[in-house]
Amino acid sequence: MTEIAVFLPNWVGDVVMATPALRALRRHFGAEVRIRGILRPYLTELLAGTDWLDELWPFDPKGQDRAVRRWPLVQRMRQAQIDLAVLLPNSLQTAVLAWLGGARRRLGYVRYGRGLLLTDRLYPVWQGRRVAAAPMVDSYLALAEAAGCASESRRLELAVTPAEEQRGAAVWQELGLAHGAHVIALNTGGAHGAAKHWPSEHCAALARRIADELDHQVLVLCGPGEQSAAREVVRLADRRQVVSLAEQPVGLGLTKACLQRCRLLVSTDSGPRHIAAALGKPVVTLFGPTSPVWIANPTVESVDVHMNLECMPCARRVCPLGHHRCMRELGAERVLDAVRSVLHGRQTPVVAA
Numbered sequence: 001m002t003e004i005a006v007f008l009p010n011w012v013g014d015v016v017m018a019t020p021a022l023r024a025l026r027r028h029f030g031a032e033v034r035i036r037g038i039l040r041p042y043l044t045e046l047l048a049g050t051d052w053l054d055e056l057w058p059f060d061p062k063g064q065d066r067a068v069r070r071w072p073l074v075q076r077m078r079q080a081q082i083d084l085a086v087l088l089p090n091s092l093q094t095a096v097l098a099w100l101g102g103a104r105r106r107l108g109y110v111r112y113g114r115g116l117l118l119t120d121r122l123y124p125v126w127q128g129r130r131v132a133a134a135p136m137v138d139s140y141l142a143l144a145e146a147a148g149c150a151s152e153s154r155r156l157e158l159a160v161t162p163a164e165e166q167r168g169a170a171v172w173q174e175l176g177l178a179h180g181a182h183v184i185a186l187n188t189g190g191a192h193g194a195a196k197h198w199p200s201e202h203c204a205a206l207a208r209r210i211a212d213e214l215d216h217q218v219l220v221l222c223g224p225g226e227q228s229a230a231r232e233v234v235r236l237a238d239r240r241q242v243v244s245l246a247e248q249p250v251g252l253g254l255t256k257a258c259l260q261r262c263r264l265l266v267s268t269d270s271g272p273r274h275i276a277a278a279l280g281k282p283v284v285t286l287f288g289p290t291s292p293v294w295i296a297n298p299t300v301e302s303v304d305v306h307m308n309l310e311c312m313p314c315a316r317r318v319c320p321l322g323h324h325r326c327m328r329e330l331g332a333e334r335v336l337d338a339v340r341s342v343l344h345g346r347q348t349p350v351v352a353a
Contacts, residue, residue, distance in 0.1 A: 001034055005077060005103065006053070006086045007094045008039040012252065012271030014136060015043055016156055016278050017295065018088050021140035022052040024152035025086070028144075036080070041068060045252040046275075049159030061093070070097060077101025086147060087118075088140055107146055109139075122146055133293040155299045156278035160256045168257025175243045177261075178217055184210055184339065185259060185276070187221040187267040188286075189229060196268045198286055198327050200229060204236030205332035206266065210339065211241035219262065220244035221255060221272055264342050266335060269295065277302070284338045288326035289313055303338040305330065 006022065009015050025035060034054045037047070041058035057076060058068045066072070077085075078101055085098035087108030095114035098106045107120035111131075115121060122142060125132040137154050144152065160168075177183050186207060188198040207218040218237070222230035222245050230244035248254060252275070259265060259275055264282040267273040269290045276283050277300040285292070287306035291313040307326050319326075 001032065002029065002084070003080050003082050004029065004033060004035045004084045004086065005057075005080070005082045005098070005101070006035060006037050007088055007098070008037050008043065009089050010040055012043065012046060013269075013274040013295070014088075015039070015046055016158065016271075016274035017136045017297075018140045019050070019052075019157045019278060020137055020152050020154055021088070021144040022050075023157065024141065024144040024149040025147065026052040027152070028147070028149040034080075038073065041065075042252070046158070046256075048164070048253060049161040050157070073097060074100045077103065084147065086143055088143065107143060109143075120146060133291050135296040136294050137297050153299065154297050156274065156297065158256060158275060158278040160260050160279070161253070164253040164257040165260075167254050168261055171245070171248055171254065171258060172261060175219070177219065177243070181263040182215070183217045183219055183262045184214075185219045185221055185262040185265045185267075185272075186233070187265065187270065187272040188233070189223065189226045189268065189270065196270060196288055196290070196327070198268055198288075198330065200232045201236060202330070202332050202335075203233045204238075204242075206335050206339075207233060207237040207242045208239055209332060209336050211237070211239040213336075214339070214343065216241075216263070218242040219258060220246075221258070221267075222246055222250065223255075223271070224250050264339070266339060282342045284335065284342060286327070286330060286335065287313070288330070289316055289319070301342070303342055305335055305338050 009018060036055045036057055037053040038057045038059050041060055044056045059073050060068045061070050063069060074097060082101060082103040084105045085103035087094045087098060090109050090111040092112045092114045095108060095117040099117045105119045108118050109122045109124055141152055186203055188203045210216050210218050218241060220230045220233050227246040230246040234242050234244045255272055256275055259281060260279050265276040266284045268286050273283050273285055282301040284303045284305060287304055292304045307330055
């Protein structure tokens, strides 16, 4: 039996954008090939309910659990006798691990000095001293095609398990949320860093106007460490129609279940945005330090909202100029216009002056 290992990205959004590549690998190699996904432990919940990977191998080089660190992974790969390792991240570490793990073929992009460790090499397009911006979903699909896969749809895909659906139903009942399509989700944080965050006062103003003018309820999402910010948005909005997940157990499974029940999501360029897109929900995405090019996908129903500033996109975790204008000057009025456009079936980019 052919043995394949896929090193998955470390971030929620990137894993979601890799789902077309995972689908292509399974479609091409079929059920007779065993495909294992190597990923951060917290991401296993994200892929629950999908069937592209036969096994999920948790890996965290800095984790407290020594069983998921580097050397146990290397030993596990050697025991499995991996025929092909597909490296979706561009890190040197993944190439070293695939080589130490004895993978006969090691497929990935030539980046960060790892070219000699790869047997099958792809080269990114450079623009000056930087890699040219390109949709991540296409970069991942190119790796799948290099492995022999046929062209695959860019459609993002995730599943919600029955257990997750039950948790979502329980939250809906506890928070008094409406059944049907009258709930809009808000997500204003992001693991990339403070530069992605949309100010709480803007988020609260948007939530209040959605409740007052659009007759929808609002569910404020939150991840680990974001509960206090979610509570603040609810407090500032001061509307009974605005609630949050701050008092619920935080997890990707619950996030999936809640987004599946919502009409649309307003979000920064962060994990929940991609989860919603993979569940077929429209998204209004607020861009600041990051470029829309990286997540561009014609299969996603989306409106992108951003300022028009010379310093954008800087791709920094903290504003290097100290003013954070890209998010602070992005007012609720502009975002509300984008929400209206989605509700009325008009998906066009919105650029703030």
